[in-house]
Amino acid sequence: MLVCCTSNKDASVLLFNNISFKLNDGEKVVTVDTKKKEVYNAYFDKGNVQIPLFKCIKANNYTIFIGLPLNSSIKELSNDSLALNLNQTYFQSDSTKYFYKTYRSSNEYHAVYAKNFDNNLVYVLATSPSALISDSLFNMQSLSNRFHK
Numbered sequence: 001m002l003v004c005c006t007s008n009k010d011a012s013v014l015l016f017n018n019i020s021f022k023l024n025d026g027e028k029v030v031t032v033d034t035k036k037k038e039v040y041n042a043y044f045d046k047g048n049v050q051i052p053l054f055k056c057i058k059a060n061n062y063t064i065f066i067g068l069p070l071n072s073s074i075k076e077l078s079n080d081s082l083a084l085n086l087n088q089t090y091f092q093s094d095s096t097k098y099f100y101k102t103y104r105s106s107n108e109y110h111a112v113y114a115k116n117f118d119n120n121l122v123y124v125l126a127t128s129p130s131a132l133i134s135d136s137l138f139n140m141q142s143l144s145n146r147f148h149k
Helices: 034-041 074-079 132-139 142-143
Strands: 012-014 020-024 026-029 053-059 062-067 087-093 098-104 109-117 122-127
Touching: 012 053, 020 122, 034 053, 034 062, 062 132, 074 098, 074 109, 074 122, 087 142, 098 142, 109 132, 109 142, 122 132
Parallel strands: none
Antiparallel strands: 012 020, 026 053, 053 062, 062 122, 087 098, 098 109, 109 122
């Protein structure tokens, strides 16, 4: 008799308190090294809110950075803009539980999504050179649906 078990559990990144971020096909968690920290930190003005890089996820045409903000709130995070002279193209928030912003530069599309889970914040910065990828994978609903308890 041959017995086989398979697990249908989705790949995900455990963040905290059983909150996880679901990985899509083709995505992999990569080591957070000095270079990735430099790229991530270049998006922020020095001295504003602190959002240390926690995880970095790579795929063919995009990168997702996950940060865990320190001593901040959704309101404070939403009032902060990304650096690098990016043009903000969309903003949505309820001021306490989440916010979502999109930015565009001449050759890149960016989405920022932050969410409050029981007074613990998660910050997602997704970047891609493709408008199609950004619109499909990094819209507010898609990013929100990737978080699971």
